[in-house]
């Protein structure tokens with residue numbers, strides 16, 4: 197156990213060291229490392245950022261946007277996924293519309309979002325919502341369709357109503373698949389919220405990162421990148437944790 | 453409940469599994485259905501339960517045609533029908549929860565049934581933490597907790613060892629007799645058919661005497 201940790205730390209340290217050496221000595225081997233800030237510069241910059249209110253303001257804006265967009269997508273995506281999978285009529289009604297919009301990457305909707313919504317803020321939330329919505333919808337639909345019929349049959353022969361089947365069998369049974377969709381959705385939502393912020397935001401981590409680039413503040417760019425990575429990691433962890441709690445009954449979850 | 457099946461044809465898609473089947477079960481009677489694998493025993497139970505509509509003929513329960521499922525007609529599944537995210541106790545509680553029995557009361561009743569099938573102490577185990585035979589017993593407990601008037605059993609003792617099997621047979625039969633519950637019981641086991649059945653029907657060959665030789669002769673064709 198201890199040895200594995202040593203290996204992991206060594207790997208990280210080696211990566212940082214390589215970065216520092218390549219940038220500090222200005223290596224130029226087709227790739228132009230002399231253009232990039234050194235690891236030490238970035239670390240100093242990060243430490244400074246942590247003392248500034250602006251940094252936390254940006255964190256707050258980005259998190260609020262992704263939180264709202266993702267939450268809406270989770271609710272609407274799951275509900276619609278269940279409906280489309282369970283009702284032939286509603287499926288035929290809604291599915292073609294969704295299939296037309298689905299291949300369009302959410303980020304390509306930025307111009308539309310700017311035109312459609314009164315404020316940029318709402319537009320960004322909308323983009324985030326669309327991005328997370330489709331993976332959630334598709335996973336939910338698959339999960340509901342793949343449910344073993346025995347569970348539903350059991351509930352019906354106990355006198356369960358349609359609503360009871362939905363609440364007691366379909367939703368809990370589809371939960372593992374739904375959480376798969378939520379994980380993917382969270383990843384895509386980050387890509388889109390950052391891109392949207394770079395294009396049309398006034399605050400937020402994505403906006404700040406692009407801003408740093410335009411004023412030739414390269415350590416600031418890298419600090420932004422690292423911050424985005426950390427935020428993505430934390431939110432993915434939260435989704436994963438909730439998913440594990442909700443699906444403890446799965447065969448593979450015995451020890452966790 | 454009494455069951456009357458007249459000229460029933462049923463199957464999946466285009467192919468009929470049952471063709472023109474006639475069958476009568478009187479109130480409080482235990483009818484055993486035997487027959488080779490794939491002959492349509494489970495299909496028959498699904499039709500009577502109301503899960504699968506027949507394509508021709510009639511199924512009357514207490515004189516009324518079956519349309520859809522009902523809590524009066526319980527089905528004990530061949531491959532266990534437990535919900536994997538509910539522990540044993542909450543699986544047994546399920547039929548009571550569905551009809552709004554208050555939590556405290558259904559807990560007590562479900563515990564009682566788990567006790568009687570010999571699973572006291574396993575209330576908090578998930579289905580995947582139980583053996584196949586234990587899961588079958590949870591399902592039996594759940595069925596008894598449901599208090600149906602007609603029970604459809606699809607090889608309910610298949611996964612049990614000889615000793616547990618006869619204990620379960622005794623328990624289930626005692627409860628069914630005591631409550632006057634009508635039963636259709638599907639099995640592969642000829643000895644079980646002879647021991648439990650008031651009457652025995654061999655699917656495809658019709659009713660036979662409740663004797664080992666008679667059943668074997670009909671099954672072998």
Ligand SMILES: Nc1ncnc2c1ncn2[C@@H]1O[C@H](COP(=O)(O)OP(=O)(O)OP(=O)(O)O)[C@@H](O)[C@H]1O
Pocket residue numbers: 464469487488489490491492493494495496530
């Ligand atoms: N869901 C289904 N879809 C299509 N065909 C089915 C389905 N279920 C069963 N069948 C077919 O119907 C026939 C009868 O199946 P059934 O399950 O009723 O047999 P059984 O008598 O219960 O067999 P066993 O003793 O092995 O349980 C089989 O030929 C099977 O292939």
Ligand SMILES: [Mg+2]
Pocket residue numbers: 493494495530606
């Ligand atoms: Mg069968």
